Amino acid sequence: xxxxxxxxxxxxxxxxxxxxxxxxxxxxxxxxxxxxxxxxxxxxxxxxxxxxxxxxxxxxxxxxxxxxxxxxxxxxxxxxxxxxxxxxxxxxxxxxxxxxxxxxxxxxxxxxxxxxxxxxxxxxxxxxxxxxxxxxxx
Amino acid sequence: xxxxxxxxxxxxxxxxxxxxxxxxxxxxxxxxxxxxxxxxxxxxxxxxxxxxxxxxxxxxxxxxxxxxxxxxxxxxxxxxxxxxxxxxxxxxxxxxxxxxxxxxxxxxxxxxxxxxxxxxxxxxxxxxxxxxxxxxxxxxxxxxxxxxxxxxxxxxxxxxxxxxxxxxxxxxxxxxxxxxxxxxxxxxxxxxxxxxxxxxxxxxxxxxxxxxxxxxxxxxxxxxxxxxxxxxxxxxxxxxxxxxxxxxxxxxxxxxxxxxxxxxxxxxxxxxxxxxxxxxxxxxxxxxxxxxxxxxxxxxxxxxxxxxxxxxxxxxxxxxxxxxxxxxxxxxxxxxxxxxxxxxxxxxxxxxxxxxxxxxxxxxxxxxx
Numbered sequence: 001x002x003x004x005x006x007x008x009x010x011x012x013x014x015x016x017x018x019x020x021x022x023x024x025x026x027x028x029x030x031x032x033x034x035x036x037x038x039x040x041x042x043x044x045x046x047x048x049x050x051x052x053x054x055x056x057x058x059x060x061x062x063x064x065x066x067x068x069x070x071x072x073x074x075x076x077x078x079x080x081x082x083x084x085x086x087x088x089x090x091x092x093x094x095x096x097x098x099x100x101x102x103x104x105x106x107x108x109x110x111x112x113x114x115x116x117x118x119x120x121x122x123x124x125x126x127x128x129x130x131x132x133x134x135x136x137x138x
Numbered sequence: 139x140x141x142x143x144x145x146x147x148x149x150x151x152x153x154x155x156x157x158x159x160x161x162x163x164x165x166x167x168x169x170x171x172x173x174x175x176x177x178x179x180x181x182x183x184x185x186x187x188x189x190x191x192x193x194x195x196x197x198x199x200x201x202x203x204x205x206x207x208x209x210x211x212x213x214x215x216x217x218x219x220x221x222x223x224x225x226x227x228x229x230x231x232x233x234x235x236x237x238x239x240x241x242x243x244x245x246x247x248x249x250x251x252x253x254x255x256x257x258x259x260x261x262x263x264x265x266x267x268x269x270x271x272x273x274x275x276x277x278x279x280x281x282x283x284x285x286x287x288x289x290x291x292x293x294x295x296x297x298x299x300x301x302x303x304x305x306x307x308x309x310x311x312x313x314x315x316x317x318x319x320x321x322x323x324x325x326x327x328x329x330x331x332x333x334x335x336x337x338x339x340x341x342x343x344x345x346x347x348x349x350x351x352x353x354x355x356x357x358x359x360x361x362x363x364x365x366x367x368x369x370x371x372x373x374x375x376x377x378x379x380x381x382x383x384x385x386x387x388x389x390x391x392x393x394x395x396x397x398x399x400x401x402x403x404x405x406x407x408x409x410x411x412x413x414x415x416x417x418x419x420x421x422x423x424x425x426x427x428x429x430x431x432x433x434x435x436x437x438x439x440x441x442x443x444x445x446x447x448x449x450x451x452x453x454x455x456x457x458x459x460x461x462x463x464x465x466x467x468x469x470x471x472x473x474x475x476x477x478x479x480x481x482x483x484x485x486x487x488x489x490x491x492x493x494x495x496x497x498x499x500x501x502x503x504x505x506x507x
Contacts, residue, residue, distance in 0.1 A: 021375075032299050045353050045354065045357065046353050046369075047354075047355075047356045048354075048356065048452065048469065049452050049454065049467070049468075049469040050455060051464035051467045053464060053467070054465070054482060055464070056477060062454070063442070064452075064454075066365070068353065068374070071374050071375060072150075073441075092253075094354060094355075094356075095351070095354045095355040095356075095477075095478065096354060096355040096356030096357075096474055096478075098477055098478065099473060099474070099476075099477040100473075101443050120180065120183075121182065122183040122507070123183060123186065124183070124188045124277065131188065131191055132190065132191055134194075
């Protein structure tokens with residue numbers, strides 16, 4: 001899968017590493033939608049998990065897609081700034097991206113463009129800040 | 139004036155957050171046209187405790203008891219997913235006996251959880267007797283858990299490197315006795331509920347989840363297998379000793395409430411098979427590997443993944459090399475199942491909404507975290 005992604009997206013694949021059945025790929029944000037659609041066509045139809053973490057200097061948004069036939073995992077990671085970040089929503093490709101994207105917006109403040117219903121999900125609507133950012137919620 | 143010409147208007151009905159069929163604190167905003175559900179909007183977060191945030195300021199062993207409180211009907215699967223991720227980071231090899239004990243624990247928990255499903259689902263659709271029966275059998279498992287963990291639900295018995303303590307004397311005999319009793323009881327439930335005319339009308343053909351839609355929404359476990367997709371983490375990515383055990387992955391082709399119910403009913407029999415094999419093969423030896431006092435996994439990330447009673451339960455752990463993780467994330471199957479629920483509800487009546495919600499067997503502890 002790594003080769004296929006490199007062939008198709010070239011420079012936009014920032015780094016890639018195969019760990020067991022898991023292909024870990026860091027890619028540029030602007031190729032995210034295309035890469036996800038590309039993966040889905042190749043059998044990665046199951047959005048196992050979409051989450052994020054605060055690496056202190058940047059946020060990493062992590063998409064774990066699984067091929068249920070081959071058992072392979074494709075882990076796409078996109079780095080975005082810690083505040084004011086925007087990413088394209090994958091809801092039109094994976095229905096299962098809907099709630100996790102709301103959660104990442106809620107807890108980390110990343111805005112997903114094209115999301116049909118981007119509201120807070122775990123916290124109350126009037127909550128201020130995004131608590132999973134480190135060093136206080138700003 | 140005829141009934142069909144009677145003017146109707148849309149009504150919004152809040153089901154929950156306190157409603158018996160929501161099995162916890164969940165609110166469904168139902169938009170109704172007469173009795174028909176036009177749209178459904180699940181509102182969650184009532185049970186949010188910030189467990190993932192708290193985990194960032196705890197040491198690795200300290201996090202374990204928090205995981206009990208995610209899917210509280212199956213604490214051992216939560217323990218297992220977390221512990222699996224940490225053990226991957228540490229490159230830790232677990233003693234064989236501990237692996238077998240873990241599987242026994244996981245499968246007992248699966249049966250206990252499915253029995254609660256049976257009990258509450260019967261209750262949801264008006265079969266109150268089944269509620270008492272399901273709880274009765276579950277109590278035998280609770281006794282076993284109390285024997286080894288001192289707790290009924292919040293066990294924290296699967297630990298980093300193995301299990302908390304070896305099983306006490308008499309445990310194996312009691313577990314065997316349970317495995318002997320349960321199948322006959324399941325036959326009884328089948329006679330009591332599965333073939334029951336009213337139960338069948340309430341569940342057959344109701345709440346359809348097409349397989350492709352389920353996969354696209356990240357559905358898993360009995361919810362997806364009830365739509366004919368044979369995806370089971372125990373088979374797809376075997377952990378502990380599942381690769382050596384003989385069991386079937388149960389599916390049903392019907393995609394309806396009855397299909398999901400049937401999968402769970404038959405899975406309990408498979409779990410009994412698994413437990414019997416483990417009890418028979420249980421090797422002697424240590425139950426815990428040597429684990430450093432202060433756990434400091436090398437920088438990196440790992441993903442633990444187990445088949446919980448509800449489905450694909452994942453745990454993503456990122457280590458920055460310190461004794462506290464940079465990120466702990468729990469992938470809860472119920473979260474995904476609730477997100478696809480609105481599509482399963484549309485066009486059904488309010489009464490069916492109860493049957494459909496019950497059939498995806500959510501636990502709000504893992505949804506809200």
